[in-house]
Amino acid sequence: ARSRLVLGIETSCDDTGAAVVNETGLILGESLHSQKEVHLQAGGVIPAVAQRLHRENIFRVVREAIDRSGVSPSELSAVATTVKPGLSLSLGIGLEFSLAFVKQHQKPFIPIHHMEAHALTVRMLEPVEFPFLVLLISGGHGLLALARDIDDFLLLGQSTDEAPGDILDKVARRLHLKNHPECSTMSGGQAIEHLAKQGNRRNFLLTTPMGQVFDCNFSFAGLRTQVSVAIDRKEIDEGVKSGELLSCVNDIAAGTQHTVASHIAKRTHRAILFCKARGLLPQHSPTLVVSGGVASNTYIRETLKIVTDATGLHLLCPPSKFCTDNGVMVAWNGIEKLRAGRGILSYTEEVRYEPK
Numbered sequence: 001a002r003s004r005l006v007l008g009i010e011t012s013c014d015d016t017g018a019a020v021v022n023e024t025g026l027i028l029g030e031s032l033h034s035q036k037e038v039h040l041q042a043g044g045v046i047p048a049v050a051q052r053l054h055r056e057n058i059f060r061v062v063r064e065a066i067d068r069s070g071v072s073p074s075e076l077s078a079v080a081t082t083v084k085p086g087l088s089l090s091l092g093i094g095l096e097f098s099l100a101f102v103k104q105h106q107k108p109f110i111p112i113h114h115m116e117a118h119a120l121t122v123r124m125l126e127p128v129e130f131p132f133l134v135l136l137i138s139g140g141h142g143l144l145a146l147a148r149d150i151d152d153f154l155l156l157g158q159s160t161d162e163a164p165g166d167i168l169d170k171v172a173r174r175l176h177l178k179n180h181p182e183c184s185t186m187s188g189g190q191a192i193e194h195l196a197k198q199g200n201r202r203n204f205l206l207t208t209p210m211g212q213v214f215d216c217n218f219s220f221a222g223l224r225t226q227v228s229v230a231i232d233r234k235e236i237d238e239g240v241k242s243g244e245l246l247s248c249v250n251d252i253a254a255g256t257q258h259t260v261a262s263h264i265a266k267r268t269h270r271a272i273l274f275c276k277a278r279g280l281l282p283q284h285s286p287t288l289v290v291s292g293g294v295a296s297n298t299y300i301r302e303t304l305k306i307v308t309d310a311t312g313l314h315l316l317c318p319p320s321k322f323c324t325d326n327g328v329m330v331a332w333n334g335i336e337k338l339r340a341g342r343g344i345l346s347y348t349e350e351v352r353y354e355p356k
Ligand code: KG4
Pocket: 137, 138, 139, 140, 141, 164, 165, 166, 168, 169, 187, 188, 189, 190, 193, 292, 293, 294, 295, 296, 297, 298, 323, 324, 325
């Protein structure tokens, strides 16, 4: 039989993405429009602005993905679209477009959960069997889960406030790293990783969050306050004016990166021990998959490697292209559901989703 094809559509936050993927994980065509620059100017994602930009770009992005794939809509086996979680205004554009598309072309519709799509993308690249542990660390997510099947996830922990990438971005902004000659084009997380290499974390000591909380949740807001208060004090000491760089930005970057890494590693360690104690991980080659924009941080990866080495887990970090929001991960999740024959709706079915 010919390899089936799924069109995947992603609009849950600030990326309009579409891709056509086949059952072997081959990406036939893809297109991505990022709104990052616009939101960076505004200092955050404004839902109404995100919605307008999704609306302006969705037709072109989907058309590009299909054109590049060289297939016609009639050859698609299904359309898969992120329906939750995310910004409801953004999700609405993808859903509205998809429902019209599946009606027009009379195709099955596969609703996709954004986090599940992130968690399963690794299986497009490597033969990872269930169950496996997943750590998602990005600008929008911080969570630990046990993936037991394509539609069966045990949530072990999540951020109770901000996502790890979010705090790195906020600390970078607080340090005015956009004004740093070496970092002007980098994301906050990249800038902190870059400067941390030249700094000494012992010159900027911080307390790792939730030391007395015995679960697998994350919390980064307190750490951000801790860093911010310390920066205020240093700025007064050095008498720097607004927008100027402190002399010790490298040490602050190193201390912040180390504490974020240490917090993530400790919660992951706890999750691994929890799963082991309950026999939730396979005997043969138990795996931790790490995904999300923050997973491209080498220091954080190395810290996690210490944890997985000590507990006998295999550490897998897919290339960053597959860790970020795009249509490919959604299309692949559609393929997984199509192969399992689960979660597939007919184009005539009523589809309503609460973006929770
Ligand atoms: O997955 P992603 O591209 O999208 C969102 O979740 O929005 O993640 C972006 C986040 C940003 O917060 C960025 O600062 C962070 O990932 N990031 C990094 C690095 N590269 C990107 N954080 C730490 N180290 C990096 N090298």
